[in-house]
Amino acid sequence: MSLLPPLRLTRARVLRDGEMQDRSVAIADGRITKGPLPEVDLSGYLILPGIVDLHSDALERHLLPRPPAAFPAAAALAAAEREAAAAGVTTVWLAQGWSWEGGIRAPEAAERVLQAHQDHRAQAVVDLRVQLRCETHLVDGAPRLLAAVRRYGIDYVTFNDHVAEVIDAGREAPARVAARAERLGVAAEEYLAAAGAARVRAAEVPRHLCRLAEAFDRMGVVYASHDDPDGETRERFAMIGAKLAEFPATRRAAATARAMGDPVILGAPNVLRGRSHSGRVSALDLLRDRLCDALASDYHPPSLAAAAWKLVDSGRMGLPQAWTLLSRNPARVLRLPDRGEIATGRRADLVIVNERTRAIEATIAGGRLAYLAGEAGRRFLSAPAAFRLAAE
16 A cells, blocks of 8 residues: 655644644654645644554454354455554554464464465555464474464564363363354364363473573564463563563462563453453553553454543543553564654654544554544545645
8 A cells, every 4th residue: 555645734632752742743755754744634633653552362353253154364364454453553463373272273274374464464554463372282383383483474472371271161161161162163072172182291381482482582583471370470481581471360470570570461451341351350450550561452452542541531541641551662562663652753653533532533554544534534535735746
């Protein structure tokens, strides 16, 4: 998709330098710039940095929206990208399982997604990336995993361990296991059998993870742990180099990460709902105790902006601080110095929000128009002088 022509977005309130300012934002060649450019009047709007989403499960929902009706990976990626853009996301890691669980999380399924993603990136507007969710007990999958990481340029991996959870649920809540298996496209019996086979390899897991960590370090891959149940688990992962704590399940796990200087990533849906859907620690409680560095969409992309507004409306923090959890902080966590803030020379990643309704009406990703709606759409399209320049 072509870059927008040079434009100056005027008369909006802009989040810049940590505060809301009455000033304009100029973009050219995909970057924030300076200079007298054709204007688009955005009075009544907020201009905020594009959202950097560190973990989105949206892809699975588009791959298998109604089991067993599977959709091609290319179509799922396109749908996930459109959903991200409408939510104000300009950079996103789509979580893809690499697991003994099978179905849409099997290594062969992951490889199909990775190839489709490689083919899709040239036409993507949002910076669409893939995070591999590596199940810790898939010991024999290491060579194949590392080959895929190299081949497809994966820059973010998270370690998951669902073995005990699945086995316990199979004994105590078989209906829940059946529903989970169905969402992955496998039979419940097959799912439980795979969990049992994975548990047999438990003694091999520590050395397996150390070998992966060493390889990731050589390749410059960032790696995290997911759903740490306690401080001891977080400490063990930190010791092998997994320095990000993604969705810690307890306060103790989050506090251990903070004590060790490891960033803590929480789910925006948890903030918006005021509690975890699975009975884990409340993200609001962790935010109150300053045990959160960034928010991710988890299973619901629209929750990102909505969570920021909830923090504002509840008096917990102002908009600049709340939005930092969606933009600047996650960009820093994943080592992306060119985005996350509105500043000269940075990528033109912008979210345009109707100040009265709080609706996202435009998303600009890398200087490309990713989403446009409402009154903001009318104003962009009624600026013919600016758009004539693009054709000249």
